[in-house]
Amino acid sequence: MVDAHLRGSGALVAPGTASMSDVAKRAGVALGTVSNVLNRPSIVAPTTRAKVLAAIDELGFVRNNLARSLANGRADTLGFVIVDIGNFLFVDIARGAQEASADAGMKLLLANSDVNFESQNDYLDWFDEARVGGVLLAPLDGPLDAAQRVRSHGRPVVTVNWPGEEGQSCGVTVDEEHGGFIAASHLLERGRTRLLFAGGPLSLHAVAERLAGARRAVAEWGNGATLEVAETERLTIRSGRELGAEIAARRASDRPSGIVSAADALAAGCVQALMASNVRVPEDVAIIGYDNNHFAADSIIPISTVGQPGHEMGRIAAGLLLEEMAGGEHEHRTVILAPELFERASTALPDFR
Amino acid sequence: MVDAHLRGSGALVAPGTASMSDVAKRAGVALGTVSNVLNRPSIVAPTTRAKVLAAIDELGFVRNNLARSLANGRADTLGFVIVDIGNFLFVDIARGAQEASADAGMKLLLANSDVNFESQNDYLDWFDEARVGGVLLAPLDGPLDAAQRVRSHGRPVVTVNWPGEEGQSCGVTVDEEHGGFIAASHLLERGRTRLLFAGGPLSLHAVAERLAGARRAVAEWGNGATLEVAETERLTIRSGRELGAEIAARRASDRPSGIVSAADALAAGCVQALMASNVRVPEDVAIIGYDNNHFAADSIIPISTVGQPGHEMGRIAAGLLLEEMAGGEHEHRTVILAPELFERASTALPDFR
DNA sequence: TTGGCGTATTGAAGCGCTTCAACGAACAAG
DNA sequence: CTTGTTCGTTGAAGCGCTTCAATACGCCAA
Numbered sequence: 001m002v003d004a005h006l007r008g009s010g011a012l013v014a015p016g017t018a019s020m021s022d023v024a025k026r027a028g029v030a031l032g033t034v035s036n037v038l039n040r041p042s043i044v045a046p047t048t049r050a051k052v053l054a055a056i057d058e059l060g061f062v063r064n065n066l067a068r069s070l071a072n073g074r075a076d077t078l079g080f081v082i083v084d085i086g087n088f089l090f091v092d093i094a095r096g097a098q099e100a101s102a103d104a105g106m107k108l109l110l111a112n113s114d115v116n117f118e119s120q121n122d123y124l125d126w127f128d129e130a131r132v133g134g135v136l137l138a139p140l141d142g143p144l145d146a147a148q149r150v151r152s153h154g155r156p157v158v159t160v161n162w163p164g165e166e167g168q169s170c171g172v173t174v175d176e177e178h179g180g181f182i183a184a185s186h187l188l189e190r191g192r193t194r195l196l197f198a199g200g201p202l203s204l205h206a207v208a209e210r211l212a213g214a215r216r217a218v219a220e221w222g223n224g225a226t227l228e229v230a231e232t233e234r235l236t237i238r239s240g241r242e243l244g245a246e247i248a249a250r251r252a253s254d255r256p257s258g259i260v261s262a263a264d265a266l267a268a269g270c271v272q273a274l275m276a277s278n279v280r281v282p283e284d285v286a287i288i289g290y291d292n293n294h295f296a297a298d299s300i301i302p303i304s305t306v307g308q309p310g311h312e313m314g315r316i317a318a319g320l321l322l323e324e325m326a327g328g329e330h331e332h333r334t335v336i337l338a339p340e341l342f343e344r345a346s347t348a349l350p351d352f353r
Numbered sequence: 354m355v356d357a358h359l360r361g362s363g364a365l366v367a368p369g370t371a372s373m374s375d376v377a378k379r380a381g382v383a384l385g386t387v388s389n390v391l392n393r394p395s396i397v398a399p400t401t402r403a404k405v406l407a408a409i410d411e412l413g414f415v416r417n418n419l420a421r422s423l424a425n426g427r428a429d430t431l432g433f434v435i436v437d438i439g440n441f442l443f444v445d446i447a448r449g450a451q452e453a454s455a456d457a458g459m460k461l462l463l464a465n466s467d468v469n470f471e472s473q474n475d476y477l478d479w480f481d482e483a484r485v486g487g488v489l490l491a492p493l494d495g496p497l498d499a500a501q502r503v504r505s506h507g508r509p510v511v512t513v514n515w516p517g518e519e520g521q522s523c524g525v526t527v528d529e530e531h532g533g534f535i536a537a538s539h540l541l542e543r544g545r546t547r548l549l550f551a552g553g554p555l556s557l558h559a560v561a562e563r564l565a566g567a568r569r570a571v572a573e574w575g576n577g578a579t580l581e582v583a584e585t586e587r588l589t590i591r592s593g594r595e596l597g598a599e600i601a602a603r604r605a606s607d608r609p610s611g612i613v614s615a616a617d618a619l620a621a622g623c624v625q626a627l628m629a630s631n632v633r634v635p636e637d638v639a640i641i642g643y644d645n646n647h648f649a650a651d652s653i654i655p656i657s658t659v660g661q662p663g664h665e666m667g668r669i670a671a672g673l674l675l676e677e678m679a680g681g682e683h684e685h686r687t688v689i690l691a692p693e694l695f696e697r698a699s700t701a702l703p704d705f706r
Numbered sequence: 707t708t709g710g711c712g713t714a715t716t717g718a719a720g721c722g723c724t725t726c727a728a729c730g731a732a733c734a735a736g
Numbered sequence: 737c738t739t740g741t742t743c744g745t746t747g748a749a750g751c752g753c754t755t756c757a758a759t760a761c762g763c764c765a766a
Contacts, residue, residue, distance in 0.1 A: 064423070421722080423724095
């Protein structure tokens with residue numbers, strides 16, 4: 001081995017392979033002094049410090065974080081297991097979490113489970129074995145025993161977009177029911193009382209909650225307001241187009257005056273199909289989406305929407321995790337954030353009849 | 354310390370804190386045997402193995418990967434520094450890279466540099482210190498000295514969407530010029546000879562290359578084909594709308610019969626503005642985008658586009674990295690992939706005049 | 707000259723693992 | 737009963753770092 005030879009000769013060391021003791025030798029100081037230069041430079045005499053830094057430079061020394069963390073038992077890393085890196089909400093959350101981590105001097109490592117339960121567990125275990133300080137998890141629907149396992153090893157896990165377990169862990173979620181309520185209320189306030197809720201499958205927790213919120217809004221409004229439910233197969237543009245075409249085909253008097261859609265893509269498809277059939281948005285039918293995606297802002301008619309504060313969710317989740325890691329007083333809790341209304345042209349107030 | 358006490362007592366160990374020697378003691382075997390059970394179970398006698406596994410279970414032992422990697426000098430992890438986790442191309446690349454890594458039994462960790470040069474370097478250094486096996490980098494335009502530094506430490510770095518340095522490193526890129534050529538040729542073959550190239554700023558490497566390709570296509574086609582260049586400020590829907598409005602306002606005879614757009618968002622905006630002014634797509638103006646984004650497929654008129662094989666880019670890049678890590682024969686090279694044409698309605702062959 | 711004190715430096719112990727030479731037991735062949 | 741093999745197991749050495757008690761070195765006051 002070339003490395004071994006060089007190392008053995010004591011003269012040269014392969015680049016990136018120099019250890020602290022190599023540096024110490026080169027600088028003519030003790031191992032501990034090198035460590036001090038790296039970690040507590042202020043307690044080292046300036047001349048000594050300079051010698052050590054020079055040696056580090058000459059040898060191209062790179063501190064070995066494995067050994068470092070192993071020796072001091074501390075970690076400067078957080079892990080984030082993301083269910084779907086292709087989903088903007090999670091990307092936003094990741095950005096927020098990263099920001100908060102950086103503020104605390106921590107690095108955030110992402111692992112994409114790609115909507116795969118097994119992969120999610122693998123990465124969870126991997127972070128556990130890698131001895132990260134804590135783990136953020138944006139999970140798939142489903143049992144979270146792997147998360148529980150990691151927790152039982154003394155490593156905190158905070159869930160995002162999923163509630164914490166009562167008294168066991170922290171979580172950050174959005175009040176989906178409230179989002180549905182906001183969306184429907186927005187339309188009701190604009191005089192749209194024949195509402196239609198579009199979205200599905202209803203087995204999706206978030207969709208069901210949004211529907212419940214819309215129902216509550218209509219019920220509280222009273223005044224003859226109605227809510228028709230059109231369950232779609234998926235939350236896609238395509239599903240939206242189909243629904244839009246169906247609505248456009250109705251007699252004008254049978255059409256809803258407002259549509260609450262459980263997703264922006266769905267709403268965008270709807271708008272496309274309606275406009276293609278000369279049903280005007282928002283004059284004939286107002287429509288509001290959900291998620292504040294690109295779809296919403298970039299549609300032909302900019303679509304009003306209800307958005308989750310992804311960035312804030314990430315910040316808060318990371319904050320909870322850091323708090324839990326710090327030890328001391330910590331009460332497990334789930335922070336529930338309010339979704340926000342984004343008003344755009346698709347629910348503008350024209351002179352509707 | 355509670356931990357210390359429990360550990361000292363030799364009876365109990367705090368959960369997740371058990372070490373291999375605790376397991377060995379509990380199972381009544383030697384340390385090395387526990388290691389064998391974990392790493393080479395087949396050479397351990399079944400009864401011994403069972404005892405050890407039982408002890409592992411009872412103690413909730415979690416292998417410490419820091420110590421493991423430190424001791425054997427190997428890493429089971431790759432790092433991927435992504436310039437923008439919000440960009441679908443990079444997400445696709447990440448997916449491909451993850452797939453290839455998993456096939457090789459490696460974990461892929463993502464770090465989002467968020468289009469920030471400093472952050473990119475930080476993560477690069479962090480992966481270096483963490484002793485990952487190798488690093489994938491989808492970089493920002495700009496000097497790559499941090500990458501070079503990591504390489505000089507003997508840790509391979511492969512760039513994606515950026516060429517490798519001649520004889521120094523590997524890279525995977527897409528032939529942007531060819532993409533522009535394909536796009537323009539596609540329109541020319543459909544009888545559109547008055548072409549317009551939309552995109553900007555031209556200082557963006559990719560945009561300039563795509564334009565060059567379109568120019569070459571027009572030149573090679575001859576036959577009186579022309580190419581007008583409309584430089585836009587950005588590659589957004591909004592820029593597209595402005596351009597579309599401008600084109601719609603022209604006399605029909607002054608309009609291009611085909612538009613080559615440097616981005617799907619731009620093309621989508623264009624289509625929206627044109628259709629709003631009753632210019633028909635593709636009858637009056639055919640249009641082709643670039644990037645194979647959502648925008649393209651989900652526009653009112655599905656837009657033809659040229660797409661980069663992101664997934665394949667990721668797979669190949671990870672493959673190159675793994676090859677380089679394996680040592681042995683390895684020739685640094687840059688793999689240039691061909692972009693692909695996606696035909697959709699916006700360039701369909703109607704009976705144009 | 708001696709004692710005392712603060713500052714700078716030292717180096718051994720230990721973090722939890724892998725590796726590997728060495729050992730022991732069991733068994734077949736001579 | 738010996739010798740040789742094979743198979744399973746052992747435990748010390750070492751990975752590169754942090755930590756901390758111990759020491760060395762001034763330097764000033766007594």
